[in-house]
Amino acid sequence: MNKPILCLDFDGVLHSYISGWKGIDVIPDAPVEGAISFLYNAICYFDVCIYSTRNESDAGIEAMKAWLAKWEQVDRNEREKWGMAIERTGLLLNIRFPKTKPPAFVGIDDRVITFNGSFPNIDELKQFKTWQNK
Helix, strand or coil, X not given: CCXXXXXXXXXXXXXXXXXXXXXXXXCCCXXXXXXXXXXXXXXXXXXXXXCCHHHHCHHHHHHHHHHHHHHHHHHHHHHHHCCCCCCCCCHHHCEECCCCCCCCCEEECCCCCCCCCCCCCHHHHHCCCCHHHC
C-alpha cells in the first residue's frame, strides 16, 4: 500500500536553526522540540520526505542524515533513561531525501503561506515572520 507523501522542510521545522545558516553541511543546533517523536509517528502514516535547500548537494543530504542519526540516538538514550519501551525502528530507513520536490499530499515548512485561492497582499508578504521570529 502506498502512503501519501509528507514533505518536510528541514531548517526551522526539524532543525531548530537557532544559529542560522552556517553552510550546506553544517547543522549546529538541536531539533525543534518534539521533532523526533513526530517523525516516528509520521513514518507510520506517510512516506516522509525531507526536502530542503540542503538537498541540492550530496554533502547537504549526508549532513542531514548524520544530524538525524545523532538526534535519534539522543532520543533513544533519553527513552531508555526513563525506562520507556524502545519499539522504534530507524528513522533513516523510513525517510527519503529527494533531490527534487516530491508531489506531496501535504507539506510542512516554516517559510510558506497556504494558498487559499486569493493572492496575499504584498505588504503582508514583506512583513512575513517565521514562528521563531514572531
